[in-house]
Amino acid sequence: MMDWAVLTPLAPLLAAALVLLVAARWLGRDVDRAVPWLAGAALGSSLLLVLLLSSRRAEAFGGILVWDALAAGASGVVLAGALAAVLLLPAHAERRGLHSADFTLLLLLAAMGLVVMSCAREWLTAALALESASLCLYALAGYDARRASSAEAALKYFLPGAVATGLLLYGAACHYGATGSTRIGAGSLSGPLGTLAAGLLLAALAFKAGLVPFHSWVPDVYAGAPSPATAFLAASVKAAAFALMARFAMLSLPGLPAGTSLLVLAALATMTFANLAGLAQTGLKRLLAYSAVAHSGYLLVGLAGIRRQDPVGPLLFYLASYALLTVGAFAAASALEDPATGGLEISRMRGLGRRRPVMSLMLAACLLGLAGFPPTAGFVAKVMLFSAAWARGLEVLVVAAVLNSVVALAYYLKPILAMFLQPAPEGAEHVDPPCWTAASVLAFLGGAGGLLLGLFGDL
C-alpha cells in the first residue's frame, strides 16, 4: 500500500529549495540574509517530521522506498548535518565573500537526495538519489572556486565520484543478472555474478563513505572544501552511505558466503590504514579527515556479519554520536582556521587553551569523544557497536578495532597537547580569528552534548 509518510520529510526541503531557486533569481544577493532562516526552518521542520515519524513503518512506490528505523535514523543524521552546515554558512560566506543563496540551494537538494538514499530499497532509486546528491556535492566542494584548494577538492571529489557512479550502475546491472531484480534483498546473491555484484556495489558505496582503498579523495576534499560543506560531507553523506550499505549488508550479504569476509577485510584495512596515516598529519582538518575514514572502518565492524533481524540501534547511535562529535570538531576548526588559506596547522594551535579556553575545551572534548574516551558518546557508541560485533562472533575484529583505538588516541592527543600543554610560540604574533557564535554553539554541542549523550543516551 502506498504510504505518503515516507515522503513528508522531503516536502519542506523541496518547498524551500523552490522558493530559493526563484527568489535568488529575482532578488539577487538581497536574499542572502534571509536564506539561513529559510533553510534552517525547512531543515528544522523536516527533522521534526522525521522525529515524529520515527516509530512509523511504511513503504512507498511498491516498496522501492521504505521508512523504518534505519531510514529514520539516517535521515535524522543527514538533516542534522545539513542544519549544522547552514548554521556555519553565514559567517563563512561573509569571510570569504560567497553567495550563500546558491550554496544553500545546493545543500537542500543534496540533503533531499541523501534522505531518499537512506530510504531506498532498490538500486536504481539509490543510484538516482546518490547521483542527484553527488552533483550538488561536487559543486559545494568547489564552491569557493577562487581558492585553489576548493577547486582542487571539487575535482578530486568529482573524478572518483564519477567512477563510483559507474561502479554502482554496473553493480546494479550484475545484481539484476544474478537475482532477476534490482530490489535490495530480492533473491539471493550467489555464484560468481552475485559476488561480482556485491563487490561492485560495495566498492561504489566505499567511495562515498570513504573506505580504504577508495579513501584517497577524503583528506584533500575535507581540507579544501568550504567548512560548511565539509561538515555536511562528514556527517550527512556518511550517514546516507552507511544506511544504504547497512540495508545491503542486512538484506543481501547474509546469503553470500564471501560477504562477511569482504566487510571484515575492508574494516581492517580502513581502520588500520587511516589511523596510521592520521599519525603523520600536521593539519587539524586533514587529521579530522583521516579520523573520519577511521570511523568508517569502525562502522564497518558494526556491519560485518549483520543479519536481517539484528537491531540497527548500535549503528545509528554510532552514526549520530560520530556526526555530533565530528561536526563539533570541524566547527571549531572552521572557527579557528587561517582566513587566508583555510587551513589550520596544529603547530599554530599552541597555547590556544589560554587564549580561547572554552573553544579549546570543547574541541578537546570532541576529540576525546572521537577517540572513544569514556564516558563520552564516542565511547558508548563503540561499546554498543563492538559488543554487538562480539556477540556475532567477530572477536578478533573487535580486538583489532580496540588496538586501532590506541593508535588513534595518539593523534587525537596531538591537537590537545598543542592547545593546552605547549606555550604559544614566541616571536610569531598570532592573531586568532574572532570566534563565530554558530561555530561555538556547534562545538559546544559536540563537546558537551557528546558527554551528555554518553551518560544518558541509552536511557
Add this chain to the structure above:
Amino acid sequence: MSASMAWLDPVSFLILCPLAGALAVSLLPGRNTAVRLLALFFSGMECLTVFALWRALPHSGWAFSGTLPWLPSVGASYHVAVDALSLSLIGAAALLTVLVVLGSWTQVKDRVAGFHAWVLVLMAALAGTFASRDLLCFYVFWEAVLIPMYFLIGIHGGPGRLAAATKFVIYTAVGSLLMLAAILAAARRGGHWEFSLDVLQASQPLPGRLEYWAFAAFALAFAIKVPLFPLHTWLPQAHVEAPTGGSVLLAGVLLKMGVYGFLRIAFPLFPAAAAAAAPWLGGLAVAGILYGALMALAQDDLKKLVAYSSVSHLGYCMLGICTLRLTGAAGASFLMLSHAVTTGALFFLVGMLYERSHSRRLGDFSGLATKAPRFAAALGFIAFASAGVPGLCGFSGELPVLAAAWKARPLWALGAVLGVVLGAAYLLRAYQRIAFGAVRCPDNNFPDLRLREILVLAPLLLLAVFLGLAPRFLMAPLEACLSGGLFQ
C-alpha cells in the same frame, strides 16, 4: 546521611563532591586564595565523609551501594559500593588530596584554578574506580583517571613534561583498551551481557582458553598501572616530570589501582587463570622488588630514587597477592595504604627540598640536620617508616607479605628479604648524604619547615606511627573483606 540526601547515596556523594569542587574552582580563574580554600573545603568534606562511612561500615561485604541505569541496551549500569579495602583506598586518596592542596599552596603559582580543578577531578575518578561494582562503570572511571593526570603532568610538570605525559597516556591506554576487549569477553555469558561484578563473581568462570586470554588482557592493564617489572618504564619519567602534588597522588593512589584491579577483578573473575599465572606474576614481583631497589640505590636524583622505591614497594604488594594466601593479600592491601602514607610524605619532602633550592641532586646537599633540623627529622622518620623499621607502618605490611611468601615459595621470601635490606640501604644512604656531614646546599639558604608544611607532613607521620603500632585497626577489616575465593 540525612533523609534529605536520600536521593544521593553516600558513595556517589564521594564521587560528586570533588566533581562539584572542580566545577566551582574552575569558575574562579585568577582568584588563587579563593580557589585554594574552596579546594580545601571540598577535599576536606570528602575526608570527613570517608571517615563517617568508615565508622558505619559493616564488618564485611559491600555497603552503601548505589545504582542508576546507564546502558540498558548492553546491560551495563552505574553501580557503586564500598567495602573496607575500597573505602580505605578512597580515604587515602581523600587525605592525600587535602594535603596536596595544602602542600602546593606556594609551589603551584601558575594556572592555580586549573591545577586544583584537575586534582579534584582526579579524586572523583579515583573514588569511582575503587567503588565501581560494574565492569563497564569501572572501565569508565579507570580511563577517566588518565585525563586529569595527563594535564597535571603536562601543564604543571617539569621541562620534559610533554614526553612524560604522552608516554604515560599511551602506555596506560594500550593496556586499558585491551582490557575493554577483555571486559567484553568476560561479560558475554550465555547469549547475553552481564557486567555486574557481584553476579560475575558468583557465576561460572569463562570456558577453557578464553579465561586465560581475558585474564592476560586484564593482567596487562593492571600490571602496567602497578607497575610490575618490566612494564614500569613510564613511571620514573612521569614522576620526575610531575609536579609534587601529581607525584604524591600518582604514587600514593594511582598505582594502587593496578593492585586493586588484580585483587578485585582479575583474580576473582578468572580464578583458574590467576592461580596458573600467580607463580609468574610473583616472580616478576620479586624481580621488581630487587630491580627497583637496585635502581633506587644508583640514583642521584632524589625524586627518581623515590620513584624507583615505589616500583620496589609495589612489588611487595603484588608478591603478597601472588602468594594466594589471605595473610599475603591482607598484608599487600595494608602495604598499599602504608605506602600511600610514606611515599606521599617522601614526595612532599622532595617537593619542599626542590622548592627551597631548585635541586634534587643528592650530591648538592649535606648536613641539613644542623641547617634544618625539623626537615631532616621528618625525612629520617619517614625513611625509617618506608624502610620497614618495626613499630612503623611499613613493617606491619611487609611482615605478613614476607611470611606468606615464605610459606608459598621460600625463594620469593629470600628475594623479598634481600629487597628489604636494599631498601634500608638506599633510604639510609640518601638520608645520610642529605642530613649529615658539613652543611652544604645550593645558595646556602635552606629555611626549615614552616607551619603549613608541618601541617602537611604531621598527619602522614602520625599515621605512620599509628598504623605501625595498631595494625589490627586496618588489618582486621581488610582480612574480613578479602577472605574467600582464592584467598583462604
